[in-house]
Amino acid sequence: MNELNRNKERLALALEAAGLDLWENDLVTGEVTFKALKTLDQLGYDSSEMASTVEELLGLVHPDDQPHLQQAVQDHVDGITPQYRCEFRLRAKNGAWIWFANFGKVMDGTATAEGRRFVGVTFNIDDRKRKEHEIEQMNRLLAEKNALLENLNLQLELLASTxxxxxxxxxxxxxxxxxxxxxxxxxxxxxxxxxxxxxxxxxxxxxxxxxxxxxxxxxxxxxxxxxxxxxxxxxxxxxxxxxxxxxxxxxxxxxxxxxxxxxxxxxxxxxxxxxxxxxxxxxxxxxxxxxxxxxxxxxxxxxxxxxxxxxxxxxxxxxxxxxx
Ligand SMILES: Nc1nc2c(ncn2[C@@H]2O[C@H](COP(=O)(O)OP(=O)(O)OP(=O)(O)O)[C@@H](O)[C@H]2O)c(=O)[nH]1
CATH class of the missing domain: 3.30.70.270 (Reverse transcriptase/Diguanylate cyclase domain)
Incomplete structure (x- = not known):
């Protein structure tokens, strides 16, 4: 096994251990040149259905998340941000929305030419997002209950003093x-x-x-x-x-x-x-x-x-x- 293959093995191991799924897109043609297979698999799509263009992929993104995703890509391509980072929901084959995060970078750029390889990793953050959502709901519920209690206390105080x-x-x-x-x-x-x-x-x-x-x-x-x-x-x-x-x-x-x-x-x-x-x-x-x-x-x-x-x-x- 040559050194290149060994490095590939090492990289695959590191990605797997970290739960990361590698992808690569061509910014000029809009083609997906390396598919995030695990991600698509988690969404329930088999290899024949897997998106092969960036546009197809975007079609899977929740409409509410599309603007900030596109903005995050644009900011990075424009050199405003050193890396592209974004969290968004993708539509699974069964219609459910699953949260993912992306981390990526434009490669091969030089001082004179813009890079065209957009390389990154995707990872599933659905559990974390659901917990965050549950905590948010609980906090909202708590705030409502607190307001109710405060109101009841006021009423009680009024009753007790009237x-x-x-x-x-x-x-x-x-x-x-x-x-x-x-x-x-x-x-x-x-x-x-x-x-x-x-x-x-x-x-x-x-x-x-x-x-x-x-x-x-x-x-x-x-x-x-x-x-x-x-x-x-x-x-x-x-x-x-x-x-x-x-x-x-x-x-x-x-x-x-x-x-x-x-x-x-x-x-x-x-x-x-x-x-x-x-x-x-x-x-x-x-x-x-x-x-x-x-x-x-x-x-x-x-x-x-x-x-x-x-x-x-x-x-x-x-x-x-x-x-x-
Ligand atoms: N309707 C009503 N009567 C009450 C209430 N609280 C006290 N009383 C009555 O008020 C009356 C007070 O009478 P007294 O303390 O003798 O005084 P008064 O008849 O007002 O005479 P003076 O104060 O000396 O002018 C009592 O008959 C009590 O029963 C109440 O909430 N409602």
């Missing part, structure tokens, strides 16, 4: 927000106020009109409060049965008192249809105001205590009134 009758902030959330606002007021030395609002003679509203009308009255008071406060700044919370807290950042006693008067008046003018005969239930509220000016911020509970004491004064002074 009063079901009025849609207002509930007591648990208010205590959290109150703590935060006290800290903020202290850090920036800003004023902070709290209004504690209680529906007057609510027991007799329930007794006169029934519990459902009582609920409607609670909702009506909540609505007035929501309408009158600064959106996104103030918090209106249902604190207990017929008791509400308004948390008012950046608000001094004068501002809190003014708002309390507006609320008291608006609520006194509000009515709720109480029965089928069209009778209306009227109602008023008493409000206690507590404020701190930013120089000496108490604990939130302390602020609530002060508002509670002021509310007691408002009740004592005859109701439908505001006290601090």
């Amino acid at each position: 009063d079901s009758l009025t849609g207002l902030t509930n007591r648990r959330k208010l205590m959290e927000l109150g703590l935060q606002e006290c800290k903020r007021a202290e850090r920036f030395r800003h004023p902070l106020s709290v209004l504690m609002l209680d529906i007057d003679y609510f027991k007799s509203i329930n007794d006169t009109w029934g519990h459902l009308v009582g609920d409607q009255v609670i909702r009506a008071v909540a609505e007035v409060c929501k309408e009158r406060v600064r959106q996104g700044v103030d918090t209106v919370a249902r604190f207990g049965g017929e008791e509400f807290i308004l948390l008012l950042p950046e608000t001094n006693m004068k501002g809190a008192y003014q708002l309390a008067e507006v609320l008291r008046e608006s609520i006194a003018q509000r009515e709720v249809v109480a029965n089928a005969q069209g009778d209306h239930a009227q109602f008023t509220v008493s409000i206690g105001a507590a404020s701190c000016d930013g120089s000496n911020i108490p604990a939130f509970e302390e602020l609530l205590n002060r508002a509670d004491k002021a509310l007691y004064k408002a009740k004592q002074s005859g109701r439908n009134s505001v006290e601090d």
Whole structure:
């Protein structure tokens, strides 16, 4: 065996061990001068059906992959890339698409003449591509599930912090927000106020009109409060049965008192249809105001205590009134 044959043997062994399939095309005639037999065999074609022109081969490439394959060849032929590399799908005889990769180079070129032998190897990357695809799908699914979870968490958080009758902030959330606002007021030395609002003679509203009308009255008071406060700044919370807290950042006693008067008046003018005969239930509220000016911020509970004491004064002074 001469040295050339030995080299051929060595090359064949190396190609086989690496799972590579050698091919060679003539760039000028477009002929396939050395067929990638293993590849064509994997695609299910027998030797009589095997593509003998580059054009025939291109016909086997998935239409979506053709543009980038042609571009990769062109870039290499134009000398933009030192090697031609590309991944693409080929149509098997049974119609399935199988992923392959190509690695090749134009040979025989000189400084003055372009080479015409385009030599390369093809190897099957279908397993890798399928795994990549599965991972992509799983990642997409995971991302969808995460978005769903985040959304559910948001909804849960909203449910856990909302009063079901009025849609207002509930007591648990208010205590959290109150703590935060006290800290903020202290850090920036800003004023902070709290209004504690209680529906007057609510027991007799329930007794006169029934519990459902009582609920409607609670909702009506909540609505007035929501309408009158600064959106996104103030918090209106249902604190207990017929008791509400308004948390008012950046608000001094004068501002809190003014708002309390507006609320008291608006609520006194509000009515709720109480029965089928069209009778209306009227109602008023008493409000206690507590404020701190930013120089000496108490604990939130302390602020609530002060508002509670002021509310007691408002009740004592005859109701439908505001006290601090
Ligand atoms: N309809 C209804 N009633 C409630 C709700 N929560 C508490 N109540 C009722 O509210 C009434 C509160 O009554 P009281 O605390 O005696 O006070 P009041 O009658 O409002 O009298 P003053 O506050 O002193 O003006 C009680 O009868 C509770 O049963 C609720 O969610 N819906």
